[in-house]
Amino acid sequence: MNCYLKIISPNKAKNDIDELMERDGFRNLSVHIGSKGKVSVFFSKLFSVIRLPFVLHKDDVLLIQYPFKKYYTALCRIAHMKNASTVTLIHDLGTFRRHKLTADQEIERLSHTDSIIVHNGAMKDWLKEHGCKVRMCELGIFDYLSSSSPLHRHFGHNPRRIVYAGALGLRKNAFLYDLDKCLDGCVLDIFGRGLDENIASKWHNIHYHGYLESDKFIETVDGDWGLVWDGDSIDACSGNWGEYLRINNPHKTSFYICAGLPVIIWNQSAMSKFIVENKLGICVSSLSELSEALNHVSKEEYDEICASVEAFRKKLVDGYFFREAFADACSCMAKRN
Known part of the structure; x- marks a missing residue:
């Protein structure tokens, strides 16, 4: 047994x-x-x-x-x-x-x-x-088990909305504190704990929404993409936390998919191949490429990705x-x- x-x-x-x-x-x-x-x-x-x-x-x-x-x-x-x-x-x-x-x-x-x-x-x-x-x-x-249902995703937000949920402190995710300048034509909505709000008050393209329980996040988050990134740098997932992505499946990826969000992930991460092959999102080598990479995603491609995300969401919750x-x-x- x-x-x-x-x-x-x-x-x-x-x-x-x-x-x-x-x-x-x-x-x-x-x-x-x-x-x-x-x-x-x-x-x-x-x-x-x-x-x-x-x-x-x-x-x-x-x-x-x-x-x-x-x-x-x-x-x-x-x-x-x-x-x-x-x-x-x-x-x-x-x-x-x-x-x-x-x-x-x-x-x-x-x-x-x-x-x-x-x-x-x-x-x-x-x-x-x-x-x-x-x-x-x-x-x-x-x-990712959840009975909550996400919002419907649709192409055409201007600016494009990227979501990041997780630890927001400098120790694990120092990259967040250099990201504001890279968000040309995008905004980043961040959720979690540990943010240095003195630094965050100077940001223009990053908006802090506090901490949300996971089911509430799944039901209410309004965005186009979920960002999977850890470490010290916007140019690569570096440092101990970032390097771990080379062999690790971050649970955050499943969380975003359960929330109906297509994923943006580092192209050197272990999950990048899985994301691309299953049409669940896009990969970038550096967050400085975000705007350019998203500009290359057509409405047809985005709709196809969203359909794949929904199909996988049903598998994850089961x-x-x-x-x-x-x-x-x-x-x-x-x-x-």
Whole structure:
């Protein structure tokens, strides 16, 4: 039987996977303790691991959402001790995200699982290059569960409206503070927390709208494009956060698509090929190219992109990509056996 451990988390992507597994009849093997506080979550994880040998059965498949921090290796070992299998779905790699692990440590940890669901081909290649020999399959894009419906998009806004949602502080997204001068014929509507409003007060083409809950954003945001960009520079996604886009599928991409927004993304990002091949948006090498790139998008092209975005939105809110990737992972294990 398919199984999982439901651990309370503020992470939307992890919670969506939990909900999809619950919908699909996976058996939840976790122990729930008290509230959502850190202490309760710690003991919930600990007691879930201690209890696992008594509730996991032979031939079960345990899906582990990674990182699971200090208990990950223990989960894999317990599963194998019970003649069960593990599928690991990667959300973040510690080597990149918080630099808590070296590449060798990450690979050693992941070597304990039977199959891995990676974000994309670039992440698979990075893991292989660093010695990972576990069978891997690709997610493609994160699903995004929501019952909210977006506004209809139409071509012809003047100026064109670009939307950016996320962390607005200098530490993660210093590029925002140099972007105003590049927005010729465009405006950028930004949503989130952490903005330095003293600097922002001098902007002419960037408008701050505060923080919106995700469902409210999906229902009300009025724009033509959603911008996926991180890092220090308008010329490339640089710095630790920006470089991570070379192998990572940012959840923000799914968020924009769920809101009906075509995507603008860095052409060196791991998701750029997926976006272009599926006609979900456009790629640029630098944000200084924004105006020129958008000028080259005709009404027919924009309408085609919007139609593709709507088709993908329906898949994302239904959990299509997780289900496909999990089925692939199980198939890989069956072939190996």
